[in-house]
Structures are given as C-alpha cells and as structure tokens.
Amino acid sequence: MSVLVFIETTNGTIKKSGLEAMYFGNLIAAQKNTSCHAVLFGNADKANILGKYGAKSVFYIDYSKGFDTGIYTEGVLSAAATVGADIIIIAHTFNGKSFAGSVAARWNAGIVTSVNALPNFDNGITVTKSVFSGKAVATYRINTTKAVLTLAGNSIQIQESGSEVTPQKLDWTPSEPKVKVLERKTSEGLVPLPEAELVVSAGRGMKGPENWGIVEELAKALQATTACSRPVADTGWRPHHEHVGQTGVAIKPNLYIAIGISGAIQHLAGVNNSKTIVVINKDPEAPFFKAADYGVVGDLFEVVPKLTEAVKKFKSSQ
Amino acid sequence: MNILVCISKTPDTTSKISFKSENKEYNPDGISFIMNPYDEWYALVRAIELVEQNGGNVTTITVGDASNDMIIRKGLAIGANDAIRIDINPKEPFEAAFQIAEASKQKPYDLILLGKETIDYNGSILGSILAELLHLPFISFATKLELSGKTFTVTREIEGGEEICQVEGPCVISAAKGMAEQRIPNMKGIMTSKSKPLNVMAPVAYQNKVEVLTFTLPGEKKGVKMLSPDQMDELVALLHEEAKVI
Numbered sequence: 001m002s003v004l005v006f007i008e009t010t011n012g013t014i015k016k017s018g019l020e021a022m023y024f025g026n027l028i029a030a031q032k033n034t035s036c037h038a039v040l041f042g043n044a045d046k047a048n049i050l051g052k053y054g055a056k057s058v059f060y061i062d063y064s065k066g067f068d069t070g071i072y073t074e075g076v077l078s079a080a081a082t083v084g085a086d087i088i089i090i091a092h093t094f095n096g097k098s099f100a101g102s103v104a105a106r107w108n109a110g111i112v113t114s115v116n117a118l119p120n121f122d123n124g125i126t127v128t129k130s131v132f133s134g135k136a137v138a139t140y141r142i143n144t145t146k147a148v149l150t151l152a153g154n155s156i157q158i159q160e161s162g163s164e165v166t167p168q169k170l171d172w173t174p175s176e177p178k179v180k181v182l183e184r185k186t187s188e189g190l191v192p193l194p195e196a197e198l199v200v201s202a203g204r205g206m207k208g209p210e211n212w213g214i215v216e217e218l219a220k221a222l223q224a225t226t227a228c229s230r231p232v233a234d235t236g237w238r239p240h241h242e243h244v245g246q247t248g249v250a251i252k253p254n255l256y257i258a259i260g261i262s263g264a265i266q267h268l269a270g271v272n273n274s275k276t277i278v279v280i281n282k283d284p285e286a287p288f289f290k291a292a293d294y295g296v297v298g299d300l301f302e303v304v305p306k307l308t309e310a311v312k313k314f315k316s317s318q
Numbered sequence: 319m320n321i322l323v324c325i326s327k328t329p330d331t332t333s334k335i336s337f338k339s340e341n342k343e344y345n346p347d348g349i350s351f352i353m354n355p356y357d358e359w360y361a362l363v364r365a366i367e368l369v370e371q372n373g374g375n376v377t378t379i380t381v382g383d384a385s386n387d388m389i390i391r392k393g394l395a396i397g398a399n400d401a402i403r404i405d406i407n408p409k410e411p412f413e414a415a416f417q418i419a420e421a422s423k424q425k426p427y428d429l430i431l432l433g434k435e436t437i438d439y440n441g442s443i444l445g446s447i448l449a450e451l452l453h454l455p456f457i458s459f460a461t462k463l464e465l466s467g468k469t470f471t472v473t474r475e476i477e478g479g480e481e482i483c484q485v486e487g488p489c490v491i492s493a494a495k496g497m498a499e500q501r502i503p504n505m506k507g508i509m510t511s512k513s514k515p516l517n518v519m520a521p522v523a524y525q526n527k528v529e530v531l532t533f534t535l536p537g538e539k540k541g542v543k544m545l546s547p548d549q550m551d552e553l554v555a556l557l558h559e560e561a562k563v564i
Contacts, residue, residue, distance in 0.1 A: 015477075066483070069446055069456040094476045098458035101443030104412065105450035110527035111412065113441045126531060131439050135335045139531045178455035179485045186479030194477055198564070222564065240496070241478055246331060246437060247355070247495045255563040265332050269437070276561040278553070279542075289542050294556060298547035310550035314558065
C-alpha cells in the first residue's frame with residue numbers, strides 16, 4: 001500500500017511535469033497515510049531533489065536506449081512491486097501517456113488520464129478531468145483497488161516538503177527494447193510548450209514570418225514560450241511543434257497571450273484551459289474576446305511593442 | 319499486408335455539450351457526429367496508402383452500437399476493404415481496447431493503426447492498452463510512417479521536437495497530424511461502400527474498471543476586461559496583481 005511516481009528525465013534533468021507528479025503523489029500518500037516513492041530511467045545524478053517533493057525512496061533503472069513502451073511498463077511495474085504500490089502516478093506528457101495504458105493493462109488496474117485535481121478516497125477512488133475540449137469536467141470512479149493516474153500539466157503548485165534522498169538502483173534488468181530510437185531532435189533552451197507557464201502565441205494577423213521579431217521580444221521579456229495558430233504552422237511560417245489547438249498541442253499555461261488570432265473553436269479547444277487569457281486583435285468582433293480575461297483592440301504592430309516595454313519596465317522594478 | 323484501423327465517432331468540435339440522466343450521461347440528441355479526425359485523416363488514409371503500395375487489405379474496427387454505421391460506411395467509402403463493429407457502447411477506453419484485442423485475435427494483422435486520441439475525451443491510452451493486451455510493440459504520436467520489408471520507420475512527436483524510431487511488425491501505431499492527407503470519398507467509393515462487408519460481432523464479457531459518476535459544466539467566464547492600446551502598464555499590473563500570473 002504505497003504510491004509510486006514515474007519520473008521522466010531528459011539527459012538526467014527532471015522535468016517540471018515530473019516534479020508536479022512527485023508532489024501530487026506525495027499529497028495522495030499523505031491522504032492515504034502511506035509513503036510515496038519514485039522511479040526513473042537512466043542517469044539519477046540530479047534525482048536527490050525528488051526527496052524534497054516527498055519521495056521517501058528513489059529508484060533508478062540502468063537503461064538509456066530511449067523510450068520503449070514495453071521496457072518502461074515492465075520497469076515501472078517492477079518498482080511498483082518493490083515498494084508495494086497500489087497507485088501509480090505518471091505525468092501526462094507525450095511519453096507518459098504513451099505507456100500509462102500499458103501499465104494499467106498489465107497491472108489489471110483502472111486508469112484515468114489527464115487528471116486535474118487530487119483524488120477523493122471516500123468511496124473508491126474518484127478523480128476529475130477536463131473533457132470535450134474544456135467544455136465540461138467529468139468525475140470518474142475507479143472500481144479497482146489498483147489505479148494508474150496521469151496528471152495534467154500545471155494542475156498543481158509544487159512545494160518543497162522534505163529533504164533530499166540518495167537514489168538506489170532498482171534490482172531489475174531491462175531486456176532489449178522492441179522499439180529502437182534512432183534519432184532525437186529537440187529545440188534547445190526553451191521550455192517545451194506543454195510545460196510552459198507563460199505562452200505568447202501569434203496567428204495570421206502577423207502577416208508574415210518576417211514580423212515575428214516583436215512576438216519573440218515579448219516572449220523574451222516575459223521569459224515565455226512561443227506558440228502559433230494552425231494556419232501559421234501549415235504555411236510554414238513557424239515550426240509545427242509550436243502549433244497549439246485541437247490538431248496541435250493542447251496546453252494549459254497560467255498565461256496565454258493570443259496575438260492576431262481570431263479564436264476559431266478548434267484553436268480554443270487547445271488553449272481554453274489556460275488560467276488567464278489575453279487577446280490582442282484589431283477586430284473587436286474576433287470570437288477570441290469571448291474566451292478572454294483581458295482584451296486589447298488595436299493594431300498588433302503597435303500594441304505588442306508597447307506591451308513588451310511595459311513588461312520590461314515592470315520586471316526592472318521588481 | 320493486413321492492416322486493422324480503429325475508428326470511432328466523436329461529436330463535431332463545434333457541438334454544444336449537454337448531459338442527461340442527472341448529468342451521468344452525454345446527451346447525443348441533436349449532435350452531429352463525425353469520424354474522429356485522427357482516425358480518419360491520418361490512420362485510415364495512411365493504411366489505405368500502404369495497401370495501395372504493397373497490396374493487402376484494410377479492415378476498420380469500431381466498438382459501439384449501430385449509430386456508428388454512418389462513420390463506418392464513410393471509412394469504407396474512403397477506401398477500407400471491410401469493417402468490423404463490436405456491438406456495445408464502451409464505458410471506458412480499457413473496455414474498447416479489450417473488445418478490439420479480443421476481436422483481432424481471430425485474424426493476425428501486420429499493423430494496427432489508430433488516431434493518437436479522440437477529440438472528445440483526449441485520453442490517448444487506447445493504443446497502449448491494446449498493444450499490451452496483444453503483446454505487441456507500440457509507437458505513439460506518429461507523424462510519419464514508412465514501411466520497408468517488415469520494418470516500420472516512424473517519426474513521432476515529443477515535447478518540443480521529434481524522435482525517429484524503428485520497429486518490426488506486427489505492432490500498434492497511433493497517428494498524429496502529418497501522417498497523411500485527408501481524403502474525401504468520391505462517388506464510386508460511396509457507391510461501393512454500400513456493398514462492402516460490415517461484420518457485426520457480439521462483445522465479450524467485460525467488468526468495468528472505471529465509470530463516470532457525473533459531468534459538470536464549468537462556470538461562465540466572468541467576462542473580458544477591455545483595455546486600450548495605451549493602457550499596457552495597466553495590463554501588466556492586472557496580470558501581476560489581479561490574475562497573479564506574472
């Protein structure tokens with residue numbers, strides 16, 4: 001009876017989504033009056049910190065051949081057996097949601113993905129998630145004693161609540177992966193979109209890729225990640241991984257600034273779980289204003305640089 | 319090669335959402351349903367392309383009642399050879415995966431394709447459950463899929479980039495945007511779709527692991543606060559003090 005949290009790492013670095021999952025697992029363990037443990041694959045040099053977010057023990061698996069659903073499923077379940085877990089928490093990242101289902105299937109456990117708040121244990125395990133593109137919230141009950149939950153990003157505010165622990169090697173040897181990872185290409189430096197707390201996004205109103213400088217300036221001033229609408233990605237003005245919306249990435253940052261994006265329902269489907277939405281558009285009838293918290297009607301080529309200046313002024317006064 | 323493509327129906331994105339039976343069930347009345355775009359535009363079309371290049375057969379599989387026949391016929395019109403429908407409305411993705419796994423054990427497939435997620439629940443776990451139940455390798459979020467011999471080379475999405483990987487078939491692959499271009503059924507496809515086989519199968523007994531207790535609609539937004547282009551300092555102050563996001 002304990003909680004196990006899978007921690008995703010990139011070259012040994014623990015992602016924010018991993019710390020969120022860790023702290024979420026810690027809160028669940030506290031609710032159930034039990035302990036919380038972590039498991040990760042590969043380099044554990046920076047994993048001591050997991051103790052600060054509630055891990056009683058941290059296990060690492062000596063494996064660095066890249067992501068494979070089968071290997072990750074077996075490894076996590078081996079760790080679950082070691083710590084006697086009955087709940088497994090996995091962050092709802094690309095890789096997390098790619099093997100959470102396999103973990104549940106092999107464990108014969110109920111699974112709910114993209115959970116957005118702490119469970120309730122009064123009558124079975126009840127959890128909530130956002131459904132129908134953010135247009136409703138569903139409450140689920142898991143009827144099995146074991147459960148797998150994936151945690152939606154930016155659903156929980158993490159806090160340090162313990163002290164560092166020394167990772168130990170899990171007594172389990174992975175076999176050869178069936179999926180061979182040949183190459184991995186990621187853009188350096190920036191926070192990946194699904195994890196970003198602040199996002200500056202722009203659309204066709206920008207008129208052309210050569211005008212993106214003002215968007216990047218604003219993003220830089222805020223230390224935000226840049227995103228774009230579908231037409232912009234489709235015409236090749238911006239890379240595809242920046243495309244947010246129904247067919248792109250779905251995000252829920254704390255702040256989403258939409259510049260020159262009209263707010264088609266397919267775009268809103270990917271962003272309307274954002275905590276605060278700012279819309280800048282020259283068309284006062286743009287549908288996005290209906291979903292916004294703050295709106296500015298005006299020429300974006302005038303408004304955006306002014307906003308950037310205001311942000312810089314604010315930052316330097318802090 | 320034999321390819322199985324999992325297709326399901328979803329409400330159109332523009333649909334108004336409502337619930338019935340004391341908010342325990344989704345209300346389908348007056349809703350226009352479509353084939354889940356990831357299943358249709360990417361998984362199904364790429365399966366048809368692979369069979370056009372290599373020969374073989376594309377079968378679609380759907381878990382649900384007869385109200386799904388409309389999207390199943392559309393799949394046949396786009397170019398699938400035959401279809402299976404398992405006659406039960408699944409209550410959770412695990413149940414749908416379980417029924418598909420049971421049905422697909424009867425005939426070996428070289429590849430099982432499905433969309434990365436449905437646009438209503440966005441769970442994205444059916445593929446990995448199915449792969450595990452069938453003991454097959456699984457690759458998710460594939461934006462590109464090439465076949466050489468029995469080896470599939472796949473480009474898949476990851477946070478802020480992509481990954482290229484290889485796997486030997488048979489396997490399960492979930493499709494994301496980019497894998498293929500949408501196809502509109504032509505008149506010949508629509509005519510022949512009516513005579514293609516649609517096999518309705520009885521479900522296998524399954525004990526639900528998860529159930530929906532209730533749906534709730536989120537509260538109304540408090541309304542947008544408008545500012546003029548000259549009030550950017552005020553906007554930043556509001557983001558800091560009122561919204562507390564910077």
